[in-house]
Amino acid sequence: MKKSIHHLYVHILLIMVCGFFLIPILYTLSVSLKSSNTLISSNFKLIPDNPTFDNYKDILFEKPFLLWLKNSLLLTIGTVIATMVVALPAAYAYTRLKFKGKSGSLFLLLLLNAFPAILSMVAIYRLFKTFSLMNNYVGLIIVYTGTMVIFSIWNLKGYFETIPADIEQAAMVDGANNFTIILKIILPLARPTIIVTGMVIFITSWNEYIYAVNFLSDVNKYTLAAGLYSIQGTNYTRNWPVFAAGSMLTSLPTLLIFFGIQRYLVSGLTVGGVKY
Known part of the structure; x- marks a missing residue:
């Protein structure tokens, strides 16, 4: 009986926590249905007066x-593919092979991952200008891959x-042979963590x-x-309801992916995480 009451309290607490974190999403949804270009009002309602889907149109x-x-x-998708192509063989090599500097290089990667990526912005800009990678997805895929490959490994x-x-x-x-072992044995057995790692890469690159x-x-x-940012370009052209509608639509692909692979989340993250 006491155990059941304890579980009830835990579930109530978790529902309250989930409700708290849903507030920004519900607020954005409410703003996206407004007919007036207002972000904050004294008489806030979850469903605004005269809701409209014109902002979505x-x-x-x-x-x-x-x-x-x-x-x-x-x-x-390019980032996910590039990162997994690098991370999968590297992770397998670090797991099964013995070579000089293995432990040191692993912790060096972890140390590099601790530094904020924004610190390298100037250096990356110079490289992009030198190699004509401005306005080029290849350059961004390289940067995103370098950002996510350490976590993935x-x-x-x-x-x-x-x-x-x-x-x-x-x-x-x-x-x-080694190729057959990786392709036919390791990858199928590691499917949960491969899917979850790919999801994390996708969400990070998407956002x-x-x-x-x-x-x-x-x-x-x-x-x-970048497109949503351009909508809010100046103080005179900002349209908060349209921006909110775009934000809601932008979040849909990641939500669909999350719900589609949620059965892999626990095993894919916790089993890999406890081995750190």
Whole structure:
């Protein structure tokens, strides 16, 4: 009986915490349905008076939102692929191979990951100018990949260490080479952490704002983050309801991905995380 009451209190507390964190989302939804260009009012209502979907029509048909969506998908998917191509073999090598400087290089990567990426902005700008990477998705994919690859290596490595090496040794006895072992054994067994790592890379790249705004100046190459920023360009042209509508639409792909892979979240993050 006491255990049941304890669980009830815990669930009530968790519901309250979830409700608290939903407040900004509900507020944004409310602003996106407003017919007037106001962000804050004294008589706030979750469902505003005279709600309208005109703001969603404006962002979809009056602004190049669909073009920005395509650009974001191209940039984000490219980043996920590039990061996983680098991180998967690196994580496997750190897990199974023995080589000089293994531990030192791992902790060096962790140390590099502790520094804010914004500190390298000037250096990256000079490199982009030198190699003509301004307004180029290749440059951003390289930056995003460098930002996310350290997390990806550590998370994948932690999960790979939970896979018994005996499975690989048995496959070698049967004549399998390293490529076959990775492709047919390791990757299927590590599917939860691969999916979750890919999701984290996707969400981080999808929401990235600083580099996209500074290194993309062509409106036709804007991502969603840069495009929404351009809507709020000056104090005289800001339209908060349209901006809120764009924000709600921008969040939909990540929500769909999250709900689609939620069954992998616990095993994909916790199993890899505890091996740090």
